[in-house]
Amino acid sequence: MPAKVDRYARHTVIPEIGDAGQQKITDSAVLIVGCGALGSVHAHLLARAGVGHVRIVDADLPEEVNLQRQILFDEVDVAHQTPKAIIAANKLRKINSTIKVEGLNTRADASNIEELIKGMSLVMDASDNFETRYLINDACVKNGQAWVYGGVIGTTGMTMPIIPGHSPCMRCVFPEPPEPGSSPSGVTAGILNSAPLTVGALQSTAALKILVGATLEPYQLTLLDLWQASFRSVEVLREKECPCCQLGRFEFLKP
Ligand SMILES: [Zn+2]
Structure with a gap:
């Protein structure tokens, strides 16, 4: 019989991760705020990477218009109208039964965000609005918690790790959120479906770097346009x- 290969062998062989890094990933807990297009990517990649505890928070139900880009959901989910966080948790348990998965059918807001991040190693921004991102920033800075910002619109996206x-922090770079209704939304500008996969992959890579203790310096905001195949990283300062x-x-x- 062939020897059993460790499920994380393709990660542990990478020098940047190794057995020690994989152990840190296994010992970690990650909160994913939002379970749309970005959250689907974070959930898949972090559960498959073996993050020991994945907590997903979202209060929405799946809709047909989500299926173009939200890779955790399918037509059966839309027909059944189970909350996204519950569907996500059930799918992740099938992907990796060795980790703890929590799906919380609730919206992260000022009343619960500090409780939600408590005990987590890291917070992933998979929200689709500035109000939630500035809330995550406040809660994480106040509690010394690392988080990874990500956003997509049209064919473009941005990401930045915050330690x-x-x-x-987010407000060092973007001091104030835009006025409500002043910036384009997914409804008005659309979302090219490869954009959240790419931004989600960059965020998940930053997450693994943070979890294994790799340096993220110099701290950068990464901007990309998938249609143009253009990537640009600019150093950001406090x-x-x-x-x-x-x-x-x-x-x-x-x-
Ligand atoms: Zn700041």
């Missing part, structure tokens, strides 16, 4: 007057 105390990470004003945590 409180080391990297700039802002001395940042209301969040420097002045400690957590304005988005207030209900």
Whole structure:
């Protein structure tokens, strides 16, 4: 009989991960905020990588219009109208039965975000709105929690890892969220389905780097346009007057 190959052998053989890195991944817990296109990618990649505890938070039901890009869901899910977080958890348990998976059918907001991130090693932004991202930023900076920002619109996307105390935070780079309704949405601008797969893959790679203890310096915002096949990373710096990470004003945590 052939020898049993460790399920993570294709990761542990990579020098950047190795057995020690895989053990850190196994010992880690990751919160995924949102279970749409980005959250589908994070969930797949992190569960398959063996993150020991995956917690997914989302309050939506699957819709037919999601199927173009949200790779966790299918037509049966749309017909059954089970909450996305529950479907996701059930699918992840089939993908990797050795990890703990929680699917929470709730919306992350100012009342529960600090409880949701408690005990987690890392937070993945898979939200589709600025309100939630600034909320994650406040909660994570306040609690010294690493998180990985990601966003997609049209054919473009952006991502940036945030390590409180080391990297700039979201508000160092984008001091204020745009006025509601002032920026394009997925409804008005669309989302090319390869964009969230790519941004989600970059975010998940940053997550593995954080979990294994690799350096992410210099801290960068990565911008991409899938249609143009263009990638650009720009170094980001801490802002001395940042209301969040420097002045400690957590304005988005207030209900
Ligand atoms: Zn800041």
